[in-house]
Amino acid sequence: MxxxxxxxxxxxxxxxxxxxxxxxxxxxxxxxxxxxxxxxxxxxxxxxxxxxxxxxxxxxxxxxxxxxxxxxxxxxxxxxxxxxxxxxxxxxxxxIAEAAMHAASVIAPSFAVVTTLARTTGMAWHLAERYGMTRFCRNVRATDVAVLDLDRPGSAARRLIADECRRALEDDGADAIVLGCAGMADLARAIEDEIGVPVVEGVxxxxxxxxxxxxxxxxxxxxxxxxxxxxxxxxxxxxxxxxxxx
Amino acid sequence: MxxxxxxxxxxxxxxxxxxxxxxxxxxxxxxxxxxxxxxxxxxxxxxxxxxxxxxxxxxxxxxxxxxxxxxxxxxxxxxxxxxxxxxxxxxxxxxIAEAAMHAASVIAPSFAVVTTLARTTGMAWHLAERYGMTRFCRNVRATDVAVLDLDRPGSAARRLIADECRRALEDDGADAIVLGCAGMADLARAIEDEIGVPVVEGVxxxxxxxxxxxxxxxxxxxxxxxxxxxxxxxxxxxxxxxxxxx
Amino acid sequence: MxxxxxxxxxxxxxxxxxxxxxxxxxxxxxxxxxxxxxxxxxxxxxxxxxxxxxxxxxxxxxxxxxxxxxxxxxxxxxxxxxxxxxxxxxxxxxxIAEAAMHAASVIAPSFAVVTTLARTTGMAWHLAERYGMTRFCRNVRATDVAVLDLDRPGSAARRLIADECRRALEDDGADAIVLGCAGMADLARAIEDEIGVPVVEGVxxxxxxxxxxxxxxxxxxxxxxxxxxxxxxxxxxxxxxxxxxx
Amino acid sequence: MxxxxxxxxxxxxxxxxxxxxxxxxxxxxxxxxxxxxxxxxxxxxxxxxxxxxxxxxxxxxxxxxxxxxxxxxxxxxxxxxxxxxxxxxxxxxxxIAEAAMHAASVIAPSFAVVTTLARTTGMAWHLAERYGMTRFCRNVRATDVAVLDLDRPGSAARRLIADECRRALEDDGADAIVLGCAGMADLARAIEDEIGVPVVEGVxxxxxxxxxxxxxxxxxxxxxxxxxxxxxxxxxxxxxxxxxxx
Amino acid sequence: MxxxxxxxxxxxxxxxxxxxxxxxxxxxxxxxxxxxxxxxxxxxxxxxxxxxxxxxxxxxxxxxxxxxxxxxxxxxxxxxxxxxxxxxxxxxxxxIAEAAMHAASVIAPSFAVVTTLARTTGMAWHLAERYGMTRFCRNVRATDVAVLDLDRPGSAARRLIADECRRALEDDGADAIVLGCAGMADLARAIEDEIGVPVVEGVxxxxxxxxxxxxxxxxxxxxxxxxxxxxxxxxxxxxxxxxxxx
Amino acid sequence: MxxxxxxxxxxxxxxxxxxxxxxxxxxxxxxxxxxxxxxxxxxxxxxxxxxxxxxxxxxxxxxxxxxxxxxxxxxxxxxxxxxxxxxxxxxxxxxIAEAAMHAASVIAPSFAVVTTLARTTGMAWHLAERYGMTRFCRNVRATDVAVLDLDRPGSAARRLIADECRRALEDDGADAIVLGCAGMADLARAIEDEIGVPVVEGVxxxxxxxxxxxxxxxxxxxxxxxxxxxxxxxxxxxxxxxxxxx
The missing domain is CATH 3.40.50.12500 (Rossmann fold)
Known part of the structure; x- marks a missing residue:
């Protein structure tokens, strides 16, 4: 295939x-x-x-x-x-948003999206609606990390993302995390280990x-x-x- | 696995x-x-x-x-x-309803469910809502074939189901079909060939x-x-x- | 009858x-x-x-x-x-959830549910949706009192529930309370007297x-x-x- | 009281x-x-x-x-x-619309409203929405009987209403009827006997x-x-x- | 005209x-x-x-x-x-609510309503729903300024309103403001200058x-x-x- | 300006x-x-x-x-x-869809969109949702006239469109029409005269x-x-x- x-x-x-x-x-x-x-x-x-x-x-x-x-x-x-x-x-x-949201919706009662810039959170909500996923999506949270800074050596990106994930669990009552950027594909497992709930990565x-x-x-x-x-x-x-x- | x-x-x-x-x-x-x-x-x-x-x-x-x-x-x-x-x-x-509805929603703009008894159509709508799939589901149609008659030798089940699928395409504007009973698992490909749109089977x-x-x-x-x-x-x-x- | x-x-x-x-x-x-x-x-x-x-x-x-x-x-x-x-x-x-939500919806513009364990709040939201009551339901709040501790002598349950009710009024803008457990049936009037808004009990x-x-x-x-x-x-x-x- | x-x-x-x-x-x-x-x-x-x-x-x-x-x-x-x-x-x-819709929603999976003039059907839909009842309301049907003709001697009102109720059962898939006018209060039981499903009257x-x-x-x-x-x-x-x- | x-x-x-x-x-x-x-x-x-x-x-x-x-x-x-x-x-x-909400919805991804008394916020939500504007309306906020105090000489009204607008931007993530009272018609431009986002006034x-x-x-x-x-x-x-x- | x-x-x-x-x-x-x-x-x-x-x-x-x-x-x-x-x-x-839908929603309780090809009706529904207009939109109807045939001399386009508008009034219960293509801009007044309800044109x-x-x-x-x-x-x-x- x-x-x-x-x-x-x-x-x-x-x-x-x-x-x-x-x-x-x-x-x-x-x-x-x-x-x-x-x-x-x-x-x-x-x-x-x-x-x-x-x-x-x-x-x-x-x-x-x-x-x-x-x-x-x-x-x-x-x-x-x-x-x-x-x-x-x-x-x-x-x-990848579609796949990640669908997957999160069948392994957890709810999820939060953690993404890059605040200006893109509205776009994620549009997608959640288009796919019927608003009922599962507790929040879309921005880290204000630019896409191309995600893998810059020495970047604080992973730390900032993990912290935002934790806030999603505590403040929004989310039960799982959807990572909201293709550039986060290689971070999912490490963050999942760190925060102890499923972290779904779209790629x-x-x-x-x-x-x-x-x-x-x-x-x-x-x-x-x-x-x-x-x-x-x-x-x-x-x-x-x-x-x-x- | x-x-x-x-x-x-x-x-x-x-x-x-x-x-x-x-x-x-x-x-x-x-x-x-x-x-x-x-x-x-x-x-x-x-x-x-x-x-x-x-x-x-x-x-x-x-x-x-x-x-x-x-x-x-x-x-x-x-x-x-x-x-x-x-x-x-x-x-x-x-x-299997969850899987079939999710799959249908990513390969077609809309689908209709074709199921067995009329008394169960409300149950299918409950599921569509629970999974966020009402926006894709044009209709839930009953054939009034009982579950255990589906594979009875000589049963008209396949004919009745295919006919109902065609009505879903014409009258409801559906673009794909979800078969609404586990007992229809082996009928999907034949009906798909017959009606010419994707037929999704949940098992x-x-x-x-x-x-x-x-x-x-x-x-x-x-x-x-x-x-x-x-x-x-x-x-x-x-x-x-x-x-x-x- | x-x-x-x-x-x-x-x-x-x-x-x-x-x-x-x-x-x-x-x-x-x-x-x-x-x-x-x-x-x-x-x-x-x-x-x-x-x-x-x-x-x-x-x-x-x-x-x-x-x-x-x-x-x-x-x-x-x-x-x-x-x-x-x-x-x-x-x-x-x-x-009893159905009766309590319907009753609350006709005597107040909105209500909050105060229930026992956090793990059951999702169930209450499912019911609110099934009955058409999400538009009235401001929040579902858990007290983390176990069902069988509600009437244990010396239990702090009533105090914890009344406190959570007050938070529902102040933080969620609810105008009435629905008690979210059959085991709270005998607490309704006392809490109503204490907090000064209608408290609806389902039994x-x-x-x-x-x-x-x-x-x-x-x-x-x-x-x-x-x-x-x-x-x-x-x-x-x-x-x-x-x-x-x- | x-x-x-x-x-x-x-x-x-x-x-x-x-x-x-x-x-x-x-x-x-x-x-x-x-x-x-x-x-x-x-x-x-x-x-x-x-x-x-x-x-x-x-x-x-x-x-x-x-x-x-x-x-x-x-x-x-x-x-x-x-x-x-x-x-x-x-x-x-x-x-009375509120009471009738709530009552119908707990004794049947769905209902249709049968009312007087077509120009008032939009008002009934507004109410259904306000009470959270749209999910139960399959249709609002007008008979085009004027309110004050309902009890005119020799009026065909009851016949027209019963006929419209039947269409609601057959065409809309409703399981119960809500009579949509206070002037129909005394017709409920007779129509219920005639059509064989619950007929809810608001007064x-x-x-x-x-x-x-x-x-x-x-x-x-x-x-x-x-x-x-x-x-x-x-x-x-x-x-x-x-x-x-x- | x-x-x-x-x-x-x-x-x-x-x-x-x-x-x-x-x-x-x-x-x-x-x-x-x-x-x-x-x-x-x-x-x-x-x-x-x-x-x-x-x-x-x-x-x-x-x-x-x-x-x-x-x-x-x-x-x-x-x-x-x-x-x-x-x-x-x-x-x-x-x-004027209809006009203001519609206008706000085409110049900004979202808005918040800032109005007078808390008891009227429910009315604004009813209107947002009636006009299809709930998806754009992040919040309805009360200032608890009475309508007839809005233009009382020496009134703190404008200050209170501008402060509430700022909270709507920061806490609700609104991108524009709708002023929720006809009595605020002459305040819009001054508040817009002050807070730096579009302020829509209904009259x-x-x-x-x-x-x-x-x-x-x-x-x-x-x-x-x-x-x-x-x-x-x-x-x-x-x-x-x-x-x-x- | x-x-x-x-x-x-x-x-x-x-x-x-x-x-x-x-x-x-x-x-x-x-x-x-x-x-x-x-x-x-x-x-x-x-x-x-x-x-x-x-x-x-x-x-x-x-x-x-x-x-x-x-x-x-x-x-x-x-x-x-x-x-x-x-x-x-x-x-x-x-x-122009946004403007037409908003305008139709304030002069009529409901409207239907009459557009060109059936394959674009889903797009119109997406827009209705995005603008909060689904509650006003009774139907989106296709005439299967191609965009560039609308003004072809001798085209039956205007006749087909007017006929579809009439069906929208009768079958969908719409109270006004939104013309669903920029190429219909010059047809609005003539069709309005013909069908007797407001016809809104987006340009x-x-x-x-x-x-x-x-x-x-x-x-x-x-x-x-x-x-x-x-x-x-x-x-x-x-x-x-x-x-x-x-």
Whole structure:
């Protein structure tokens, strides 16, 4: 089975870390293809960044279809372009926020999201609503660590994140934690050990879930909203993105 | 990895069919242990049946903990005893309605449930709400086929179910189907081929999801609502169920 | 009019206290039949306890039908087996959480529930949702008094409960209190006097409401979800619970 | 116990019918005081009518407080002035829509409202939402019978209402009926016999519920939103309504 | 274009302040007709006050129709009689809470309402729900300044309001403020300058929105719930309010 | 006042029609600047099209800030890039679906959306939810007219749309219509005349509302989610979109 893990920002070292995490949990027959977007923002920290990350992300999904991928992970906690990617893909496409929230909701009565910048907490609430997860989500908490500082040597990031997780348990009554950034993929187990409740990380959760869905033979519904884009000719610098008939 | 598939009714031939379906999708390292409840109703078709199915179900979960199970599938579409089972289990416990609804919600914009008796449609709506899935669920439709007639030789069950699925697509605008009974596990692929949209079946979906969660090292949160039952001495014929300190 | 008050746990002295409270408010023509479950947990403090309380509870409802009861009160704040009991009963069946929340919602713009153990607060929220009462419920607060300590001589329970009620008024903006445990039935008036807002207690509220509904000639709807259980033969130690045709 | 039943429209013959229905179900110690509003609309069929019914209604509540009433029924299905009346009253105040919806929600999994004019169906939905009852309410159906035609000799009203009830059972999947007009108080039992599911009528339901609440010693919360109106001097023709200090 | 601004309380100096604010933002061709209710409460601080403000308000709308008004602003934050007024009016009728909440919801991800007395916060929440604005409304905060003290010389009102606004930003995470009383109309700009986030005031917001809607040629829908009141004869002192055929 | 109307698709003749409609309702002091996106899809009929329309749209907003625009209308019914545009803009930014739904919700108790292709109805429901408008929206109906066929000479579009509007009134009980495509801007008045209920069209509604908000001096909140994008260097062909410090 071939699963493509797409980092929709352009920072290759984040892709590498995520690929290592994903491969560590992948099943015997699963090949993880990790791709870094070739254009747009190096980190996604708001709606504008997210909007400009979409062309690069969708180019990777379109390429993935030509490469025969069986499914996709969108590896940014805003799950950018999820529905658009589903229009392109035959197999399942899962966002890491979606996977993490769903997983947390079945192993704990409630969870809190711990993320990077305060300006992105609204985006996480939008996703929780879109996936039906608001009833499980006690809070979305920001650490005000920038995405690209997460793995800076000497960064206090892990400490700040663990502290915020503890506040989520105590002040919000959460029973589990969802880490709210793809850049936190390699921190989950250490923080879980430290705080003593399940810590769900989306990159690995999404990889396993795509594996499960593809293993079930389930594909994206091609009736209605996720049908292939209608063939038409796009204009200007984006002409290469023009959808063609299948 | 050892996953226990528990049929909470006492009809062994349903367990056998489900075990075959589950094993057909299980990963290389997964052992599926299929168990049939040793007491209570032979089919679950209402709240009363479900209530009396709980002791038998929970006995199997308790036994499973002694047997070293890594996770559980509750194989009845009402997901009976799900939260109680989570109190007992260390690993993940997934209900087949829960797994099927979650899976359908990530491969299609919406789904409809097609189930057995009209009297159980309210139960399915309760579950959709509990899992945050009402926003995806267009309708819950009954075929008025009794559970134990599903695999009766010569039964019109498959025809009736496929017809109801088609009505869900046309009248409700659903984009995928969730089969609403464990007894329909072996019908999914044939109906999918017939109606041309994804048909999600919960036994296999739950098996794969428990596999995924256990593969991620995620366990049930033991803080709060899913903590182990408090040790106390039960009375009368149910004394054997008394929770003990871990 | 004959109303059966069923304590679904096996602790007879709690039944006695509740019966005294219920009889103190019962109308002239009402006979209160108080019954203690003959099997299962001595107190209900979680989903597992609740599941194992169901056979004992439902046995009392089934007996009640043979005894000609006009209605039932399920006297545990988790309202265990409410829908299953409605399948068995001809007359109305009311849970004490249901009665207390409904009553509080018509005499005050909002209420808070004050209950025993933190692990049960999620159960109270489930009930609030099931009854449409989340819009009135400001908070569910735990005192961490165990159910069976409520009436222990010298217990600080009443003090702890009254303090938590005050916090609900001040911190949550609640305008009334719902006591969240059948074992608090005899504390309501004293706490109300102390804190100066309405304190609603479910055992008495449910008794009066069953009386009212039965007095109106209203019975449980036997169409659909609350229809009598289908006749079938249960297996093993629970065979005696097999539903028979009416 | 003294309960005041207030008809907020000025049609005395409707009050008389309602008083007969209410007294037929009242408990031994209950005196029903039936009052007809002395000003405003003879029937309430929209928001404007309802607005102009409020002074007459509130005058009756204010008088009731001087007369020592223990509780009030607001006997119009729009429950006009319910919150304002609660500011005035010491005892409980219940609207007939509120009582009927609450009662229907505990004896059936779902109900439909059958009311008079189509223009008032939105008002019934507003009430269902305000009371948390939307989850139980399958539909609000109009018969387009005018309020004052309900008891016209030779009227087809009862036939039209019963037919609409049947459609609610068949097309909406409702399991019980709520009659949506005070003028239907005397039709409930006959229609119930005819259609074979519980038919809940608000005048009697509200009377019994006020009786129950007052019997429990529960009064309207005087903290917050339902506190007595602040003393101030009203101007013009409404000066007599000026609230005074208690 | 003729827009009538109706103050539903009887305090003329509040009307004058509001008229000045409204005229300051009105477009070139807009005439603002400011009217003070001729009967009822001098300030609206609860449901009872609001109920008795309705006749005076509706008399002004009825007069407005005879005067050829193109639209109406109901200038009290409880938006009293909004739906009843829409039954009377041909043109658009907007409440100031409605206008302010809608405006705040399109310039900020969330807002908090800062109002006068604590007893009215529930009323603001009712409106937020009625308009679909709960998802944007982080909190409703009371300053416990009485309506008629807002413009008392030497009053600390502005200081108290600005302080409460700051708490809304810090403690509730609101991104904008809605001032919750018509009497605060002239404070908005000064507080906005002070706290540095948008402060929306309803009188001006409603005036501009009625202007916009009327400029679009949009009128109140006369189908269904907002159809003209049915002609009938009212009784007693309110006979003058009897609706007549158009 | 300078308002920029941005057509996020590349079809200039749609922009021209919209500009004519917008200028016809604009106030005396308002200059309408109409812009057509310079890159991406010629029509937006799904999530993929919408994603690729974002760069062109955001380029126009960024240019608008340099041009001193006081506000923006996003003139496509999917309201693409609304939140991202708000990060860029100082003044108000309104989507045409947002404006139309808000306007419809204040002149009618309910509305239905009548749009182009069935595959986009889910997008309209997403918007209704995001704006709090689901409670007013009875249905979203597709005509299966393609966007670019709307103004094709001899097209049956207007007939098909009017017919669908009538079905919305009769079958869904809607009281007003929202036209669900920018390409329908010039049809609103004719259809309104034909069907006799208010027909709200978003381009003009949004123009008037931006005018109103800007006239009130209200700007987009720059605290939190709508703060300016963080300065960073974008990669590849999208480098020109890199946000810079203000």
């Amino acid at each position: 071939k699963i493509k893990l797409i980092n929709p920002n352009t920072t290759a070292r984040m892709t590498e870390t995520m690929a290592i995490c994903a491969r560590a949990v992948a099943g015997a027959g699963t090949e993880v293809y990790a791709a870094t977007s070739s254009m747009g923002p190096p980190s996604i920290e708001g709606w504008y960044d997210e909007s400009l990350a979409l062309p690069g992300l969708l180019a990777e999904v379109a390429a993935g279809e030509r490469e025969g991928m069986d499914g996709y992970v969108i590896a940014c906690f805003g799950d950018p372009g999820l529905f658009a990617a589903r229009e392109l893909a035959r197999g399942p496409v899962i966002g 690995t959760a999404a990889l396993k879930w795509v594996e499960a869905l593809a293993g079930l033979g389930l594909a994206t519904a091609k009736r209605g909203e996720y049908a292939r884009p209608l063939a038409k000719r796009y204009d200007g610098p984006l002409a290469d993105f023009s959808p063609r008939d299948a | 050892k996953i226990k598939l528990i049929n909470p009714n006492t009809t062994a031939r349903m367990t056998e069919t489900m075990a075959i379906c589950a094993r057909a999708v299980a990963g290389a390292g997964t052992e599926v242990y299929a168990a049939t409840s040793s007491m209570g109703p032979p089919s679950i078709e209402g709240w009363y049946d479900e209530s009396l199915a709980l002791p038998g179900l929970l006995a199997e979960v308790a036994a499973g903990e002694r047997e070293g199970m890594d996770g559980y599938v509750i194989a009845c579409f009402g997901d009976p005893g799900l939260f109680a089972a989570r109190e007992l289990a260390r690993g993940p416990v997934i209900g 296999t979906a739950a098996l794969k999801w428990v596999e995924a969660l256990a593969g991620l090292g995620l366990a049930t949160a033991k803080r709060g609502e899913y903590a182990r039952p408090l040790a106390k001495r039960y009375d009368g014929p149910l004394a054997d169920f008394s929770p003990r300190d871990a | 004959k109303i059966k008050l069923i304590n679904p746990n096996t602790t007879a002295r709690m039944t006695e206290t509740m019966a005294i409270c219920a009889r103190a408010v019962a109308g002239a023509g009402t006979e209160v039949y108080a019954a203690t479950s003959s099997m299962g947990p001595p107190s209900i403090e979680g989903w597992y306890d609740e599941s194992l309380a169901l056979p004992g509870l439902l046995a009392e409802v089934a007996a009640g039908e043979r005894e000609g009861m006009d209605g039932y009160v399920i006297a545990c704040f988790g309202d265990p087996g409410l829908f299953a009991a409605r399948e068995l009963a001809r007359g109305p069946v009311i849970g 008495t509220a449910a008794l009066k409401w069953v009386e009212a509904l039965a007095g109106l000639g209203l019975a449980t709807a036997k169409r659909g979800e609350y229809a009598r259980p289908l006749a079938k033969r249960y297996d093993g130690p629970l065979a005696d619970f097999s539903p028979r045709d009416a | 003294k309960i005041k039943l207030i008809n907020p429209n000025t049609t005395a013959r409707m009050t008389e019918t309602m008083a007969i229905c209410a007294r037929a179900v009242a408990g031994a110690g209950t005196e029903v005081y039936a009052a007809t509003s002395s000003m405003g609309p003879p029937s309430i069929e929209g928001w404007y009518d309802e607005s102009l019914a409020l002074p007459g209604l509130l005058a009756e509540v204010a008088a009731g407080e001087r007369e020592g009433m223990d509780g009030y029924v607001i006997a119009c299905f729009g429950d006009p002035g319910l919150f304002a009346a609660r500011e005035l009253a010491r005892g409980p105040v219940i609207g 009697t339901a509200a009377l019994k519920w006020v009786e129950a609440l007052a019997g429990l010693g529960l009064a309207t919360a005087k903290r917050g939103e339902y506190a007595r109106p602040l003393a101030k001097r009203y101007d013009g023709p409404l000066a007599d309504f000026s609230p005074r200090d208690a | 003729k827009i009538k601004l109706i103050n539903p309380n009887t305090t003329a100096r509040m009307t004058e302040t509001m008229a000045i604010c409204a005229r300051a933002v009105a477009g070139a061709g807009t005439e603002v007709y400011a009217a003070t209710s001729s009967m009822g409460p001098p300030s609206i601080e609860g449901w009872y006050d609001e109920s008795l403000a309705l006749p005076g308000l509706l008399a002004e709308v009825a007069a407005g129709e005879r005067e050829g008004m193109d639209g109406y602003v109901i200038a009290c934050f409880g938006d009293p009689g909004l739906f009843a007024a829409r039954e009377l009016a041909r043109g658009p009728v907007i409440g 001006t917001a409603a005036l501009k929105w009625v202007e916009a809607l009327a400029g679009l040629g949009l009128a109140t829908a006369k189908r269904g719930e907002y159809a003209r009141p049915l002609a009938k004869r009212y009784d007693g002192p309110l006979a003058d309010f009897s609706p007549r055929d158009a | 300078k308002i920029k109307l941005i057509n996020p698709n590349t079809t200039a003749r749609m922009t021209e029609t919209m500009a004519i409609c917008a200028r016809a309702v604009a106030g005396a002091g308002t200059e309408v600047y109409a812009a057509t996106s310079s890159m991406g899809p010629p029509s937006i009929e799904g999530w993929y099209d919408e994603s690729l329309a974002l760069p062109g749209l955001l380029a126009e907003v960024a240019a608008g800030e340099r041009e001193g625009m006081d506000g923006y209308v996003i003139a496509c019914f999917g309201d693409p890039g609304l939140f991202a545009a708000r990060e860029l803009a100082r003044g108000p930014v309104i989507g 003009t509604a949004a123009l008037k509302w931006v005018e109103a908000l800007a006239g009130l001096g209200l700007a987009t909140a720059k605290r939190g989610e709508y703060a300016r994008p963080l300065a960073k260097r974008y990669d590849g062909p999208l480098a020109d979109f890199s946000p810079r410090d203000a």
